[in-house]
Structures are given as C-alpha cells and as structure tokens.
Amino acid sequence: MTKINTICIYCGSSNAVSEDHLNNASLVGKLAADHNIEIVYGGGRVGSMGRVADGALANNGKVTGIIPEYLQKFEVGHNDVSELVVVDSMHTRKMMMFERSDAFCILPGGLGTLDEFFEMATWKQLGMHDKPIILVNLENFWTPLLDLIKHQIQGGYLRQNPDDIFSVVNSIEEIFSKLTTLPESQIKPDTSLL
Secondary structure (H helix, E strand, C coil): CCCCCEEEEECCCCCCCCHHHHHHHHHHHHHHHHCCCEEEECCECCHHHHHHHHHHHCCCCCEEEEEEHHHHCCCCECCCCCEEEEECCHHHHHHHHHHCCCEEEECCCCHHHHHHHHHHHHHHHCCCCCCCEEEECHHHCCHHHHHHHHHHHHCCCCCCCHHHCCEEECCHHHHHHHHHHCCCCCCCCCHHHC
16 A cells, blocks of 8 residues: 555534544644654644644644635634645635545544545545545544444445445544555446446
8 A cells, every 4th residue: 555645634623522522633633743644634723623733733743734715714724834725615625635635534523524524435436536534433423424324335325335435443543553554445436326
C-alpha cells in the first residue's frame, strides 16, 4: 500500500458536543503529527475541526484547511494553520480535500460529516478511488449508521461488502495502526450500479 502522507479528517464544527469527542479530536491531530502525516480538513477553528488542527499544530504537525468563502465570511476559518485555502463553493472544497488526501478519517459529526463520508464511500464503491476510509466509532456514535447499512444490505440495496469500502475502529489510536495494515484496495467499478 502507498505510504500515507496526508489524511483528510471529516468531523463536526460544534462546541456543544461531548468533551470526550473534542479531546479525541485533539488526539487525532497530535498522533497525525507524531506519525508525520499532514492533516487536511475543512478549515474551521471551532468544534472538533478546530481541535484536530490545534492538536496537530501544538505538536509541530502540518495542517491544511480548505474552507468555502461563504464560511470564511463568518470568521470561522482557522487562520493559524499551515495553509488555509479559501475556495468558491462547498463542491470545490470537497473535491480539493479529496485530491489532497491519501486517506479519509470520519470522526463523530453532523450532516456535513455524513455527506462527506457517503460521497467518499460511494466513489470508492464505484471504483473511482482506492484510498482508505476509516470510520471512528467513538462511544458507539456511528453504531446507528452501521445498523442502517446492515438494513440496506438486507433490503438488497447494497450488494458490496462494506468491509471492502471502509474500515471501522473504536479508538483514535487504532486509526494509525489500521493505516499500516490495510491491504491495497481491490475494488473495481461496479458497472451494474450505473
């Protein structure tokens, strides 16, 4: 498998969440810096997003934030990151985050986090990329989502094994050990879905 130089972190931007989740977001940044892996994220300075960036920066890590001009106007951008890229739209932001990342990590978050996870998972299912996707199920936060995916399989809407699309871990430390053990993806485009 290709060495992971950059990891995209998808997560929430709310401060009104579990302090454990915020602390774990800081730990992601710290451990990424310890592993010499650059963080690519949504560019915010609040919630888990801000904590991920601060955790990496406090440990001499490199952090690239990509934020739409619309959100930057609300002064939520993290101006202390290594590079803050202001783009014209959410679509441009997501594409640039994808292009700059070797792997994706999904922490607890809201609708935006789900949107980003589903887009990366769908693209991987269709064979549009073979980058690792790791869903971090802290305190069983994503268990209802995993149950929904099982329901989709039972209903015949998802024929591919989800294990071929994404990995699930239960702690921040597992992210980095998982990245070193994942085999190169064998996913091929599923033309029956087109």
